[in-house]
Amino acid sequence: MGGGNSAGQAAVFLAEIASRVHVFVRGDGLTDSMSRYLIQRLSDSPVVDVRTRTRIEALNGQDWLEGIRCRAVDTGAEESFALRHLFLMTGADPHTDWLKGCVQLDDKAFVRTGADLRRDELEGRWPLARAPYLLETSIPGVFAVGDARSGSLKRVASAVGEGSICVQLVHRVLQEL
Numbered sequence: 001m002g003g004g005n006s007a008g009q010a011a012v013f014l015a016e017i018a019s020r021v022h023v024f025v026r027g028d029g030l031t032d033s034m035s036r037y038l039i040q041r042l043s044d045s046p047v048v049d050v051r052t053r054t055r056i057e058a059l060n061g062q063d064w065l066e067g068i069r070c071r072a073v074d075t076g077a078e079e080s081f082a083l084r085h086l087f088l089m090t091g092a093d094p095h096t097d098w099l100k101g102c103v104q105l106d107d108k109a110f111v112r113t114g115a116d117l118r119r120d121e122l123e124g125r126w127p128l129a130r131a132p133y134l135l136e137t138s139i140p141g142v143f144a145v146g147d148a149r150s151g152s153l154k155r156v157a158s159a160v161g162e163g164s165i166c167v168q169l170v171h172r173v174l175q176e177l
């Protein structure tokens with residue numbers, strides 16, 4: 001379930017070991033959300049079946065998953081599939097509940113940093129004459145990197161890169177003390 005690159009990668013991988021792989025997508029298609037090479041590999045695979053504008057409505061089974069019921073968004077038609085495994089690739093929520101009220105979060109609860117910090121919310125709370133550094137949160141000397149950071153690229157290389165940039169910034173903050 002899902003129409004992004006994670007779903008595409010998973011489906012391509014599963015297509016090598018499964019006899020049938022269904023990809024259910026709520027949107028119109030994959031072109032806006034999935035890389036072209038993945039879309040090509042899905043369409044080249046004889047075992048992959050992509051269904052767009054389809055929602056999963058029910059999971060059925062007793063002790064384990066035995067099937068799912070789907071509904072076509074446009075016609076409302078229902079269809080059931082017997083299957084044992086379901087992978088949800090519908091996006092991720094950051095585990096940042098514990099930071100609420102502590103550092104600034106965006107409307108999806110990712111941590112705002114640097115130029116993405118809302119100036120109106122910083123007013124009266126940011127105690128320093130300088131502006132927040134790149135990757136610095138709304139608390140001076142507290143940094144955020146990787147997937148939990150608002151606007152991050154959600155890639156391993158960028159998370160690692162942000163981490164190494166952060167080391168320099170921490171040194172800079174320590175020199176200010």
Ligand SMILES: Cc1cc2nc3c(=O)[nH]c(=O)nc-3n(C[C@H](O)[C@H](O)[C@H](O)COP(=O)(O)OP(=O)(O)OC[C@H]3O[C@@H](n4cnc5c(N)ncnc54)[C@H](O)[C@@H]3O)c2cc1C
Nearest residue numbers: 006009095098145146147148153154155156157158159160
């Ligand atoms: C299915 C899938 C496929 C992907 N494929 C690719 C790919 O092909 N190429 C690519 O570049 N990227 C890919 N990514 C994205 C990549 O995994 C992330 O961008 C990267 O792992 C981000 O690193 P991170 O350190 O920010 O977060 P994470 O790797 O998520 O690490 C965060 C860590 O913090 C821990 N944690 C959470 N809350 C707390 C807490 N309160 N206290 C202590 N620890 C905590 C978590 O347990 C976790 O270990 C993929 C992601 C997924 C889900």
